Amino acid sequence: MNDAPPLAHLKGPILLAGAGKMGGAMLTGWLARGLDARHVAVLEPQPSSEISALATKGIRLNPAAKDIGAVATLVIALKPQSFREAGGALKLFVGPDTLVVSIMAGTTIASIADVCGGSVVRAMPNTPAAIGRGITVAVAANSVSADQRAVADALLRATGSVEWVDDESLMDAVTAVSGSGPAYVFLLAEELARAGVEAGLPQELATKLARETVAGSGELLHRSDAPSATLRQNVTSPGGTTAAALEVLMGPDGMASLMIRAVAAATRRSKELAK
Known part of the structure; x- marks a missing residue:
């Protein structure tokens, strides 16, 4: 609590x-x-x-x-x-x-x-x-x-x-970021598990790994005073496996672009509901 x-x-x-x-x-x-x-x-x-x-x-x-x-x-x-x-x-x-x-x-x-x-x-x-x-x-x-x-x-x-x-007027963007935001995090766990299965993991193990990773990372973010970017960098070794994945996630059509579009779509919908 x-x-x-x-x-x-x-x-x-x-x-x-x-x-x-x-x-x-x-x-x-x-x-x-x-x-x-x-x-x-x-x-x-x-x-x-x-x-x-x-x-x-x-x-x-x-x-x-x-x-x-x-x-x-x-x-x-x-x-x-x-x-x-x-x-x-x-x-x-x-x-x-x-x-x-x-x-x-x-x-x-x-x-x-x-x-x-x-x-x-x-x-x-x-x-x-x-x-x-x-x-x-x-x-x-x-x-x-x-x-x-x-x-x-x-x-x-x-x-x-x-x-x-x-x-x-800020409330529409607030709704898009924090009001709807938990669904984005749950989707991350869902898709991370799906990707694990595609990589060869059993469904049950992939699901548990994804859930616990998202939940544990969220708790670490909650307890830490460090910016999220710093926590991300702390996990990323140059030339390592995390860096390889982040090249995809942070690419031109990666997470940044997707998240901007997603939040913009939710913001527009919040404004439409007010009409």
Whole structure:
């Protein structure tokens, strides 16, 4: 788990709309960091058994708006297309002083405020949040107070580190790099295993070697203060096997070109989703 501060001081009610993988990971992180379950309500039409079990610990599952009224904080962890359908109902929980934290890809502060109202923080986490090792980038509307920003930071930091930006237009590139980035890393493990099989390794061994190499290298990168380029150079002996492979990966049509095109494609798609 990360070094996020405890959440016992936060007061509710806090409403989580959407308790799928990411919303569920956030909820687990909040409770692990000391947030009082009695301060939390969850809107999830198809709750997992794990989410349903939390109701026995004090969390209110699928309450009616009339039962809790306006909440202090609304966290929206819905898919963007679901938000278009259900967003209007969320407005019933939003008062003039409600902080609204959205983790929906490609959904702007203006569109969230238009549908729900409230003071909006737009954030983009990623899937390592499920193990407390995510990174989230957030941007706040002008109406968000310093105290509200601190609340948003504490809730987001429960699943990993948090970076704040002032320019919302950066969020499309953030989504392309860190939001979608874990899929690129998983693809690396997938293709490294495939290449190992092509080189003659048994499937099971190639898969294990690829998974452990990617996971271990990621942990080394996490623990080291050295730039990734330095770590790469440390593995590379002149004229050796790694150098031979890197000549291919770093060639004109290699990884640099592919990654630039991939991130550009994801950035364009994030902008399209906002329309």
